[in-house]
Amino acid sequence: WWPIVTPITTITFCAALQYYNWVNYRQPFGATHTILALGTGKWIAVFTSWMWWSNYPPNFVMPATLLPSALVLDIALFLTRNWTITVVNGAWMFAILFYPSNWPIFAYSHTPLVVYGALLS
Numbered sequence: 001w002w003p004i005v006t007p008i009t010t011i012t013f014c015a016a017l018q019y020y021n022w023v024n025y026r027q028p029f030g031a032t033h034t035i036l037a038l039g040t041g042k043w044i045a046v047f048t049s050w051m052w053w054s055n056y057p058p059n060f061v062m063p064a065t066l067l068p069s070a071l072v073l074d075i076a077l078f079l080t081r082n083w084t085i086t087v088v089n090g091a092w093m094f095a096i097l098f099y100p101s102n103w104p105i106f107a108y109s110h111t112p113l114v115v116y117g118a119l120l121s
Contacts, residue, residue: 007094014034017030032070039063039066043063046058065105069093069097072097
């Protein structure tokens, strides 16, 4: 469910801070700022909860990569300077770009290996 639920839940936080920054300061960097803050908090939680507390490897609980999606959303607002076009095009690109931007994280798990003579993928 993470390719469906994560973009929907994170774009709400991005849209709220992007709206605040745009209306009050005319700065189109709210989505990027939100994703950087959420990612920092997630990494702190991963290392304190999983690695230090339960000695679980952090590469199994990595947070999703949302920075390219947030940059695209901010660039859409910066170039169009229109909320309607940003909502239609920027949100669509935010969701579409989410899954391919996470492929490098899972690349190591797609390599086949041989275990006891059986090929595993």
